[in-house]
Amino acid sequence: MRGGLFPFPALAAALALSAAAAQADTVTLLNGDRLSGKVLHKSGDVLTFETTYAGKIKIRWSEVRMLTTDAPVGVMLEGESEPHRIVLAPGSVDPGRIAYLNPLPEESGRGVTYKGRVALAALAVRGNSSNSSLHGEGEFKARAKDYRYGLTAKVDQAKDTGQTVTSNWRASGHYDYFLAPKRFVYGRGFAERDRFRDIKLRTSAGGGYGWQLYDTDRTRFSVRAGVDAVSIKHNDDSSESYPALGWGLHYSHRLWPRKVELFHNQEGFWNLRHTERVTLHTSTGLRIPLSSGMTANAQLDLDWERTPPPGVKAVDTTWLLGLGYEW
Numbered sequence: 001m002r003g004g005l006f007p008f009p010a011l012a013a014a015l016a017l018s019a020a021a022a023q024a025d026t027v028t029l030l031n032g033d034r035l036s037g038k039v040l041h042k043s044g045d046v047l048t049f050e051t052t053y054a055g056k057i058k059i060r061w062s063e064v065r066m067l068t069t070d071a072p073v074g075v076m077l078e079g080e081s082e083p084h085r086i087v088l089a090p091g092s093v094d095p096g097r098i099a100y101l102n103p104l105p106e107e108s109g110r111g112v113t114y115k116g117r118v119a120l121a122a123l124a125v126r127g128n129s130s131n132s133s134l135h136g137e138g139e140f141k142a143r144a145k146d147y148r149y150g151l152t153a154k155v156d157q158a159k160d161t162g163q164t165v166t167s168n169w170r171a172s173g174h175y176d177y178f179l180a181p182k183r184f185v186y187g188r189g190f191a192e193r194d195r196f197r198d199i200k201l202r203t204s205a206g207g208g209y210g211w212q213l214y215d216t217d218r219t220r221f222s223v224r225a226g227v228d229a230v231s232i233k234h235n236d237d238s239s240e241s242y243p244a245l246g247w248g249l250h251y252s253h254r255l256w257p258r259k260v261e262l263f264h265n266q267e268g269f270w271n272l273r274h275t276e277r278v279t280l281h282t283s284t285g286l287r288i289p290l291s292s293g294m295t296a297n298a299q300l301d302l303d304w305e306r307t308p309p310p311g312v313k314a315v316d317t318t319w320l321l322g323l324g325y326e327w
Helices: 008-023
Strands: 025-029 034-043 046-051 055-060 064-068 073-077 084-086 098-101 113-125 131-143 147-160 163-180 183-194 199-215 219-233 239-254 261-271 278-289 294-305 315-326
Touching: 025 046, 113 294, 131 315, 183 219, 199 239, 219 261, 278 315
Parallel strands: none
Antiparallel strands: 025 034, 025 064, 034 046, 034 098, 046 055, 073 084, 073 098, 113 131, 113 315, 131 147, 147 163, 163 183, 183 199, 199 219, 219 239, 239 261, 261 278, 278 294, 294 315
């Protein structure tokens, strides 16, 4: 009877699903739960695993009893400096000895990871009033096992009824060489212009010592301190130079569900010749992922001079809402 036959398309689909399930990587947790999917990466106590039903998920490695794969994956054991490509099978490797799975270039020492982002915030008002503003910024970062470097730049322009009320730019760069996973020495340079704060050009160059206190997929936190040589040319072409105690703080944290990024960056200079003078730049805000690398950004930029020139206010604050792109 035709009704007693198993339809061929349904049989083919069942076989395909069965084969896919058989070829999937499998994670078995301490509580007995099993997940099927694909191993993407493991570092520290975090295993990144991709499933067809929940996308990418984060699993605590300390909760994993066993991991099996259907194809070779990059495995780097504790105390080893080179990864190996092997198929994980029951009893093949003690999970407690695995430092990385599919290690990134900076984890394996093979190559460099590059990241970048750009952001733009703009405003234009026409009618009873006429004003406009534009803020743009960008950042480029490179990370290898023993070193990293980064470049940042930002520019602000604003007009009110045809008159320029804001005009400034800033650029900086740094190079960090790691002496240990959480300790590094660095060199950095900085340049800015802001004629409304009586800065025709301010430059600095220096170096020092830093600590990478946290460096995980969720939280990154580093601090640094050293000595900088600062030079300033004012609007009237007078100039001054001085040594400064320089510091930096860079913090980012992924909020629930580990996608929204909270960040705070700070750069400071304490004039060692005139110790009452301190300069501070901070940027604090949120980056919210949208899709395909696009982000929505909300941030507060603050510039502070403890003893500003005559006629110049000590604090400049800028509130920004805009869009960005990360890669």
